Amino acid sequence: MRAERCRARGRALAALRRWFEAHGYLEIQTPVLVPSPAMEEHLSPIEAGGAFLRTSPEFALKRVIAAGLGRVYEIGPCFRDREIGPWHRREFTMCEWYRTGAELGDLMDEVEALVDEVARALGVRPPSWRRATVREIFSEATGLDPAIASADELSGIDESFDDAFLRRWVSDVEPAMRGALFVSDWPASQAALAQVRQAPGWPVACRFEAYLHGVELANAFLELLDPVEQRRRFASANAARLAAGEPPHPVDEALIEAVGRMPRTSGIALGFDRLVAALCGWDSIAP
Amino acid sequence: MYQTSDIRNGLKVEIDGQPYIVTYFQFVKPGKGQAFTRTKLKNLLSGNVLDRTFKTGETLQPADITEGTHQYLYSDGEAFHFMNMETFDQLELTPESVGDARNFLVEEMEVSLMFYKDRPVSVDLPNFVELEITYCEPGVKGNTAQGATKSATLSTGHTVNVPLFIEQGEWVKVDTRTGDYVERVRR
Numbered sequence: 001m002r003a004e005r006c007r008a009r010g011r012a013l014a015a016l017r018r019w020f021e022a023h024g025y026l027e028i029q030t031p032v033l034v035p036s037p038a039m040e041e042h043l044s045p046i047e048a049g050g051a052f053l054r055t056s057p058e059f060a061l062k063r064v065i066a067a068g069l070g071r072v073y074e075i076g077p078c079f080r081d082r083e084i085g086p087w088h089r090r091e092f093t094m095c096e097w098y099r100t101g102a103e104l105g106d107l108m109d110e111v112e113a114l115v116d117e118v119a120r121a122l123g124v125r126p127p128s129w130r131r132a133t134v135r136e137i138f139s140e141a142t143g144l145d146p147a148i149a150s151a152d153e154l155s156g157i158d159e160s161f162d163d164a165f166l167r168r169w170v171s172d173v174e175p176a177m178r179g180a181l182f183v184s185d186w187p188a189s190q191a192a193l194a195q196v197r198q199a200p201g202w203p204v205a206c207r208f209e210a211y212l213h214g215v216e217l218a219n220a221f222l223e224l225l226d227p228v229e230q231r232r233r234f235a236s237a238n239a240a241r242l243a244a245g246e247p248p249h250p251v252d253e254a255l256i257e258a259v260g261r262m263p264r265t266s267g268i269a270l271g272f273d274r275l276v277a278a279l280c281g282w283d284s285i286a287p
Numbered sequence: 288m289y290q291t292s293d294i295r296n297g298l299k300v301e302i303d304g305q306p307y308i309v310t311y312f313q314f315v316k317p318g319k320g321q322a323f324t325r326t327k328l329k330n331l332l333s334g335n336v337l338d339r340t341f342k343t344g345e346t347l348q349p350a351d352i353t354e355g356t357h358q359y360l361y362s363d364g365e366a367f368h369f370m371n372m373e374t375f376d377q378l379e380l381t382p383e384s385v386g387d388a389r390n391f392l393v394e395e396m397e398v399s400l401m402f403y404k405d406r407p408v409s410v411d412l413p414n415f416v417e418l419e420i421t422y423c424e425p426g427v428k429g430n431t432a433q434g435a436t437k438s439a440t441l442s443t444g445h446t447v448n449v450p451l452f453i454e455q456g457e458w459v460k461v462d463t464r465t466g467d468y469v470e471r472v473r474r
Contacts, residue, residue: 042321083322085314163342166320171340174315175325190319209318219318244344 001287005276008122009287012276015121016075016095019114025071025097030060032077036252039233040192041240044081045249046090053079056269057096058193059255062223065098065265066258073097075272086284087215087274095275098223098267104208107220107266108182111210115180115275124279127180127212135201137183138165141173146187147201162189177214184208193230194221210270212278220268227260289347291324299331299350302339306331306350306403331401331408334386350403354411357400359392367392369400369407380407390445391416391463412463417472418442419458426454436468 020027036059037045037052045052054060057074064072078094099106112129119126138146144154146165155164165187184207188196191205198204206222224230231251238248273285289300298309307328316322322343329336331350341347357369357378366379367389380400382389388398388410399411423439436448439459447461449468460469 040319042316042319083314083316088314088316159342163321166317167323167340167342169317170315170323170325171338186319192319207319216318 005280005282005287008280009273009276011121012118012272012279013075015118016114016272019117020073020097023071023110025073025099026069028057028061028064028069028072028074029076030054030057030064030074034059036250036255038249039237039252041237041244041246044083044246046079046081055080056094058267058269059252061096061098061267062262062265063254063258065100065263065267066261070100071098086286087277089273089285092285093272094269095272096267096269098265100263100265102266104184104206104220104222104266107268108208108210111182111218111220111268111270115212115279118275119279122276122279124281129180129182131182131184133185133199134183134187134204135185137177137181138169138173141176142168144168145201162187174211174214174216177211179213181211182208183211191224191233192221193224193233195224212275215274215278216271217274217278218268218270220266223259223262223265223267225259225262225264227256230256230259289349291322291341291343291345291347294324294326294341294347298347299352300328300347301350302328302337302348305333306352306408307337310336331403353402353405354399355402356397359394359396359398361394362389362392367410369398372397378407380410384408385410388412388463390443390466391418391441391461393418393442414462414464415460415469416463417458417460417474420449420453420455423449423453423455426452 032054033048033051034054035051038055043055045055056078061072061074075095077091079091081090083090108131116126135145135147151159151161151164155167185199185204186207188203188205194205194207196203196205208220209216210218234251241248277285294309294312296309300307307330309326310329311327313325315325324341326339327336328339356372358372360368360370366381367385368377368379370377384407391412400407401409401411419442420439421442424437435451437451438446439449439453440446447466447468449459453471458472458474460472462469
């Protein structure tokens with residue numbers, strides 16, 4: 001534990017809470033121990049006492065939204081097994097918020113304002129943001145258009161489109177990123193819990209990621225509101241997990257029911273440790 | 288076979304029939320996808336650096352690399368001669384294989400040689416070596432100001448920056464990884 005890092009994190013936490021309070025958000029505490037940890041194929045939960053440590057507070061916060069609250073946030077610990085590196089720890093702090101009636105552009109505005117508040121609290125210069133699409137960013141770095149290119153053209157390896165796309169993304173696209181960046185319109189196959197729409201050239205997920213100096217800070221969704229489609233995506237992620245020799249995630253029926261009752265909502269999960277580390281210019285999220 | 292979780296600095300792997308050493312690695316996992324390990328690999332024969340990204344679940348082939356302690360004997364201008372400290376066999380390395388290690392190699396120094404398929408490919412120096420200063424401008428008495436340095440030539444012909452108080456004929460400790468002066472040593 002380094003005093004400098006503890007101090008910065010404490011100041012950033014206070015700044016976040018100030019910003020949410022000033023913008024009409026209610027702080028929620030949802031359970032850390034949950035019956036269903038995630039829906040995505042590539043998340044490894046940690047089991048604890050016949051339940052799981054949450055990989056994010058997403059499911060519980062959506063139930064809060066379905067119960068009628070319009071602006072909610074939670075800051076708390078989340079757990080993802082097998083993720084260890086300078087920018088990954090098995091236990092990390094997530095800052096997640098949901099706002100009914102908001103579009104993805106509104107959430108980008110909020111990220112800008114909130115990062116501004118945190119940067120000022122830390123005494124560092126607030127970044128200025130660029131907004132771009134996956135197609136733009138990908139083709140700037142690789143010369144390839146992911147809406148047209150095949151998996152083979154992307155990586156030259158016999159693998160799925162998503163794996164080839166992400167291999168190039170982490171090898172060539174992320175390392176080329178500078179400054180603060182919103183990247184929207186992801187391949188529809190990487191939608192997770194976001195709505196999908198037809199964009200010019202290909203179907204895309206209504207989803208954006210925020211990056212600071214090449215570090216992925218946050219992921220936002222225009223939330224899926226269709227319980228039938230939600231159940232189908234659960235099943236499809238679980239089928240992929242079974243095929244890869246991983247245990248399927250238990251299906252969260254309460255979430256599926258809540259998805260059907262939610263109004264139009266956008267939500268975002270921001271890695272608190274990464275935000276502070278990237279703003280302060282640290283080389284890792286270690287405490 | 289190595290798994291991606293075995294990847295660490297110094298791991299030696301074979302890719303497309305060439306031996307590589309891992310010089311950098313980072314676990315990366317995009318928010319909605321498979322985990323990867325981003326690496327920089329240095330070709331042990333050519334010295335070229337390769338960027339390669341491995342998907343979790345992919346395997347890597349170990350390179351047929353062995354290492355052994357050798358004594359540096361001499362250079363005849365064309366090759367560098369070493370002796371195996373266990374078998375006393377002598378062998379020679381090309382200047383390309385010795386690389387930057389020549390800047391700090393002095394006769395009788397013990398070093399580790401790396402072999403790929405029984406062929407010597409590189410010299411691994413101790414982290415710190417002690418070398419004589421064969422030329423530098425005269426020392427400035429009492430000047431111990433932080434940061435003030437001058438250029439000095441080592442007995443290997445290589446130059447390093449040393450503090451102003453160092454005299455010609457004195458011995459210094461040098462960090463072979465960075466090429467930086469560490470301290471003056473009494474001999």
